Amino acid sequence: xxxxxxxSDSLKTNIxxxxxxxxxxxxxxxxxxxxxxxxxxxxxxxxxxDTIVDKSVIQEHILRPLLQMKDFSxxxxxxxISNTIEIxxxxxxxxxxxxxSHLTNGNTIILIxxxxxxxxxxxxxxxxxxxxxxxxxRVLKGPQIGFTELAKNNxxxxxxxxxxxxxxxxxxxxxxxxxxxxxxxxxxxxxxHEILETVRNKVQSIELSSILDSSYxxxxxxxxxxxxxxxxxxxxxxxxxxxxLLEGKIAIICDGSPNVxxxxxxxxxxxxxxxxxxxxxxxxxxxxxxxxxxIVSIYLIPxxxxxxxxxxxxxxxxxxxxxxxxxxIVPLPVVLEVILFMLLFQVxxxxxxxxxTGITLAFSIIGTLILGQSAxxxxxxxxxxxxxxxATYVLNFAVPIHPFANSVKMIRFFFVFLASVFxxxxxxxxxxxxxxxxxSLNSFGVPYLSPIAPLKTADLKDTLIRFPLKKIINTTKxxxxxxxxxxxxx
Amino acid sequence: MKYLYFIFIILSVASIFFSQxxxxxLNQSSFSFALGIDYEKEGYTVSLQLINxxxxxxxxxxxxxxxxxxxxxxxxxxxxLEKISMNTSRHLDLKQEQIIVLGEELARKGRLKEIVEYxxxxxxxxxxxLIITTKGNKASELLKIxxxxxxxxxxxxxxxxxxxxxxxLNNASEIKVELLEDGKDISLPYIELKGDLQKGMNRDNLDxxxxxxxxxxxxxxxxxxxxxxxxxxRDSLFLQLLNGxxxxxxxxxxxxxxxxxxxxxxxxxxxxxxxFKLAHDNYSFQYILNLSGDIxxxxxxxxxxxxxxxxxxxxxxxxxxxxxENKILSIAQDHELDPFGLGHSxxxxxxxxxxxxxxxxxTRIKNARLNVHSDITIQNVGNYKSRGD
Numbered sequence: 001x002x003x004x005x006x007x008s009d010s011l012k013t014n015i016x017x018x019x020x021x022x023x024x025x026x027x028x029x030x031x032x033x034x035x036x037x038x039x040x041x042x043x044x045x046x047x048x049x050d051t052i053v054d055k056s057v058i059q060e061h062i063l064r065p066l067l068q069m070k071d072f073s074x075x076x077x078x079x080x081i082s083n084t085i086e087i088x089x090x091x092x093x094x095x096x097x098x099x100x101s102h103l104t105n106g107n108t109i110i111l112i113x114x115x116x117x118x119x120x121x122x123x124x125x126x127x128x129x130x131x132x133x134x135x136x137x138r139v140l141k142g143p144q145i146g147f148t149e150l151a152k153n154n155x156x157x158x159x160x161x162x163x164x165x166x167x168x169x170x171x172x173x174x175x176x177x178x179x180x181x182x183x184x185x186x187x188x189x190x191x192x193h194e195i196l197e198t199v200r201n202k203v204q205s206i207e208l209s210s211i212l213d214s215s216y217x218x219x220x221x222x223x224x225x226x227x228x229x230x231x232x233x234x235x236x237x238x239x240x241x242x243x244x245l246l247e248g249k250i251a252i253i254c255d256g257s258p259n260v261x262x263x264x265x266x267x268x269x270x271x272x273x274x275x276x277x278x279x280x281x282x283x284x285x286x287x288x289x290x291x292x293x294x295i296v297s298i299y300l301i302p303x304x305x306x307x308x309x310x311x312x313x314x315x316x317x318x319x320x321x322x323x324x325x326x327x328x329i330v331p332l333p334v335v336l337e338v339i340l341f342m343l344l345f346q347v348x349x350x351x352x353x354x355x356x357t358g359i360t361l362a363f364s365i366i367g368t369l370i371l372g373q374s375a376x377x378x379x380x381x382x383x384x385x386x387x388x389x390x391a392t393y394v395l396n397f398a399v400p401i402h403p404f405a406n407s408v409k410m411i412r413f414f415f416v417f418l419a420s421v422f423x424x425x426x427x428x429x430x431x432x433x434x435x436x437x438x439x440s441l442n443s444f445g446v447p448y449l450s451p452i453a454p455l456k457t458a459d460l461k462d463t464l465i466r467f468p469l470k471k472i473i474n475t476t477k478x479x480x481x482x483x484x485x486x487x488x489x490x
Numbered sequence: 491m492k493y494l495y496f497i498f499i500i501l502s503v504a505s506i507f508f509s510q511x512x513x514x515x516l517n518q519s520s521f522s523f524a525l526g527i528d529y530e531k532e533g534y535t536v537s538l539q540l541i542n543x544x545x546x547x548x549x550x551x552x553x554x555x556x557x558x559x560x561x562x563x564x565x566x567x568x569x570x571l572e573k574i575s576m577n578t579s580r581h582l583d584l585k586q587e588q589i590i591v592l593g594e595e596l597a598r599k600g601r602l603k604e605i606v607e608y609x610x611x612x613x614x615x616x617x618x619x620l621i622i623t624t625k626g627n628k629a630s631e632l633l634k635i636x637x638x639x640x641x642x643x644x645x646x647x648x649x650x651x652x653x654x655x656x657x658x659l660n661n662a663s664e665i666k667v668e669l670l671e672d673g674k675d676i677s678l679p680y681i682e683l684k685g686d687l688q689k690g691m692n693r694d695n696l697d698x699x700x701x702x703x704x705x706x707x708x709x710x711x712x713x714x715x716x717x718x719x720x721x722x723x724r725d726s727l728f729l730q731l732l733n734g735x736x737x738x739x740x741x742x743x744x745x746x747x748x749x750x751x752x753x754x755x756x757x758x759x760x761x762x763x764x765x766f767k768l769a770h771d772n773y774s775f776q777y778i779l780n781l782s783g784d785i786x787x788x789x790x791x792x793x794x795x796x797x798x799x800x801x802x803x804x805x806x807x808x809x810x811x812x813x814x815e816n817k818i819l820s821i822a823q824d825h826e827l828d829p830f831g832l833g834h835s836x837x838x839x840x841x842x843x844x845x846x847x848x849x850x851x852x853t854r855i856k857n858a859r860l861n862v863h864s865d866i867t868i869q870n871v872g873n874y875k876s877r878g879d
Contacts (some may be wrong), residue, residue, distance in 0.1 A: 037531075059872070111570035130523050179522055181844055191498075239832070290728065307517075309513050309514065309515065310513055310673055312514070312519065312521075312585060313583075313586055313616065314581060317523060317586055317588065317645065318645075320516075320521060320543075320586060321541060321543045321546050322543070323516055324517065324519075324521060324543035325543035325544045325546070326518045326739030327515065327517040328517050328543065329515075329544075334515060334516070424515070429498065429502065432494075432497075432498065432501075433494065433495070433498050436494045440494075
C-alpha cells in the first residue's frame with residue numbers, strides 16, 4: 001500500500017494521488033467548484049465513484065448548499081463545510097488510505113483547497129434486489145421474509161425482530177482485495193465470552209484476500225476438523241437468526257451474501273425447522289419424523305444390500321420371492337446397480353438445479369420417468385433397487401438444512417461399500433466409526449452432539465420434541481463446552 | 491480419536507477371516523421353503539422343494555413350474571442335500587425353510603429325535619421351522635402337489651397350520667424341550683392329501699375347480715419320538731384345549747331337551763386350574779377351564795332370554811367337553827400315551843411322588859381319570875330372543 005501517507009494541503013496533489021490510486025478510472029468523478037465565498041476564494045472538490053452513489057443526494061444536499069454557501073472562514077473551514085452540507089452521516093478524514101476506502105464504499109469526498117483534511121459524506125446507494133421469501137428454508141406458517149445480499153438490509157431485519165439495546169454489532173472489513181464488511185452479532189448478556197473471543201480471533205485471522213460469500217468465512221473458521229458435517233449453521237431467515245441470538249449464539253453477517261452464519265452449531269439443530277416453533281408443541285411429531293428419515297436415508301440402501309447379499313434369511317419369504325424374481329433378469333450385481341443409480345440421482349439433482357426453468361419440466365420427465373421406469377422395464381435394473389434408491393433421496397429431502405442433507409452423501413457411499421463387503425457387520429462397523437466421529441466433533445468448543453452427548457437433560461426439552469414455549473423460551477440453554485476437547489486441541 | 495480409527499482398521503482386517511461363502515446374489519441362490527424327509531432303510535430320502543420365483547410372482551420367463559422337487563437318498567441328510575446341490579445350477583439356500591415334513595414311516599420308526607437333533611445342529615436350516623408329519627403319503631409326494639390357492643405348497647401348508655394359532659405348532663427347539671421333559675408325550679400336527687395323488691402332481695391341478703389339495707389332518711401322538719396314533723382334527727382341538735393352546739373352534743352339543751343340536755363358538759379358552767388327587771393308587775385329574783364364546787346355530791326350544799336356559803346350555807357344553815376329553819384320554823390310554831402332560835403336572839407339584847410313579851407311568855395312566863369343569867361365559871346369544879316355541 002503506497003498511499004498510507006497523510007493528505008497533502010494541495011488540492012491538486014491530493015486529486016492526482018487519488019486518480020493514481022484508481023488508475024485514472026473513468027468511474028472516478030472529480031467535480032471542482034468555486035463557491036461564492038465572501039471572505040476568501042477557495043476551490044472545493046467533490047470526488048465520488050459513479051454508479052454506487054445516489055447522485056440526487058449529491059446534487060440536492062451537497063452540491064446545491066455548497067454553491068449557495070457564502071460564509072466561510074479560513075479559521076475553521078471543516079466546521080463550516082460540515083454545517084452546510086445536508087448529510088446526516090459525515091466524517092473527517094486525514095489519510096489517503098481512509099479516503100480510498102470511503103470512496104470504494106460509496107461515500108462522497110469533499111476536498112478543500114489548502115487544507116490537509118477532507119470530509120466524507122455518506123451517499124452510497126447499493127444496488128439490491130427486493131426482499132423475497134427465503135429460497136432454501138421455506139415454511140408454511142411464520143415470517144416469509146428472507147435475507148438479501150445487502151448486509152445493511154439484513155441487519156435491519158434482525159434488529160426489527162430483536163429490539164434490544166444489548167444487541168451488539170461488531171463490524172470489520174476483511175479481505176485485502178474485496179474489502180468485504182463482516183459483522184458479528186450477539187446479545188451482550190447472553191453470549192458466552194469465551195466462544196465470542198474464539199470467533200473473533202478466527203474471523204480476524206482469516207487470511208483470504210477475497211471474500212465473495214459467507215461460505216468463504218464458514219470454511220475459514222470451521223477449523224482443522226476433517227468432517228463432512230457442517231460445523232457452522234447457515235440460514236436465510238431473520239427469525240431463525242434472532243432465535244439463535246437469543247440462545248446466546250453469535251451470528252456472522254457477510255456483505256454480499258444472503259446466508260447468515262451462526263455459531264456454535266449443533267447436530268440436532270440442523271434437523272430443526274422454524275416451523276417447529278410455530279406449530280402446536282408435543283403432538284407435532286414432524287421433528288421426530290425428520291430425524292427418523294435422516295437416519296433411514298443413511299441406512300436404507302446399506303441394509304437393502306446387506307440383506308439381499310448376506311442375510312437372505314431375514315427377508316420375509318413373500319418379499320424374498322419377489323426380489324429373487326426381479327433379480328433373475330437383470331445383468332448387474334446389486335451393489336453396482338445401486339451405486340450407478342445413486343450417482344445418476346446425484347447427477348439428476350445437480351443438473352436440475354442448474355437448468356433454466358423452462359427445461360426443468362422436460363428434464364424431470366426424462367430423468368425420472370424415462371430413466372427410472374424404462375430402465376426397469378427394459379430389464380436393466382431391479383425395480384426394488386430403484387425404489388430403495390429413490391426412497392433414500394426422498395427421505396433425505398426431509399432434512400430442512402440443505403448443506404446438512406448433503407453432508408451424508410459421501411457417508412452413504414461409505415456405508416454401501418461396507419455393507420457390500422461385510423454385510424450387517426460392516427454396517428455396524430460404519431455406525432461405530434460414524435458415531436465416534438460425531439462425538440469427537442465440536443463447534444467452537446461445544447460438543448457437536450450436545451445436548452444428547454454429553455447429556456444435558458435441561459436442554460432436552462427442545463431437542464427431539466419441542467416442549468411448550470413457556471418451558472423453553474425463558475430458560476437459557478447452557479452450551480457445555482467440552483474441556484477435554486479444548487485441552488486436546490491445544 | 492486416532493485409536494478409534496485404529497480399531498476400525500483392525501475390525502475390517504479381521505473380517506477377511508470371515509467366510510465369503512455367505513455372499514450370494516439373489517439370482518445365484520435357489521430358495522427352498524419346505525424340506526421333506528422320508529424313511530429309507532439305511533438313511534433318508536430328502537426331498538427339497540425349490541421355488542421358481544419368477545413363476546410365483548408372475549414375472550414369467552419360461553412357462554415352467556412354480557417349484558421343482560428334487561429328491562436324493564443318503565445315509566445322512568447332509569449327503570442327500572449335497573446330492574441335490576450337485577444336480578442344481580444354483581447355490582441351495584435352506585435358511586428360509588418354513589416347514590419340515592417328516593414322512594409317516596419315518597415317524598413311525600421313531601426317527602423324530604435324530605431329525606430334531608440334526609435341525610438344531612445344522613447352521614443352514616432355521617431351528618424355528620415347523621415340524622409336521624404326514625398321514626398316508628410320503629413327504630416327498632405331498633411336496634409335489636400343486637397347491638391351487640397360495641401358488642406353492644410350502645406357503646399353503648404353513649398358512650393352513652398358522653391358522654391354528656402359532657403356539658399350537660412345534661419347531662425343533664420346542665420339540666427338543668418337550669422330549670427332555672418327563673411326563674408329557676409330544677403331539678405334532680400332520681397333513682394329508684385330499685384327492686388323487688397323480689392328479690395333484692400334475693399341473694392340471696391348478697386348472698380345475700376340484701383340485702387335489704393338502705389339508706391339516708389333526709395331531710399325531712408320539713411316544714418317545716415314535717408316532718403311535720393319529721387324532722382327527724376335532725379331537726385334536728379338544729386336546730389342545732386342555733393344553734391351554736386353543737384358538738377358537740365350534741363345540742357342538744345336544745340341546746337340554748330333545749336330540750337337536752346347538753353350536754357354541756369358542757373364542758377364548760384357558761386352563762384356570764389344574765389339580766390332581768390320589769385315591770386308591772389311582773390318579774384323578776381336575777381341570778377348570780375358562781371359556782368364552784357365542785351361541786351360533788340354535789335348534790333347541792328353550793328361550794334364550796331366560797337365564798335358566800343359558801345355564802342349561804352351559805351344562806350341556808360342559809358335558810360335551812367332558813365326554814370328548816374322556817374319549818381322547820381313552821385313546822391315549824390304549825396306546826399308553828400321555829398327550830395332556832398329566833405326569834408333568836404331578837412332577838411339577840409333587841416331585842417326590844413323581845419319582846415313585848415315573849417308571850410305570852405308562853401303565854398307571856391307564857387308570858387315570860379326567861374331570862373337566864368349564865366356567866362358560868356366553869357373550870352373545872344372537873338374534874334368538876323371541877325363540878321360545
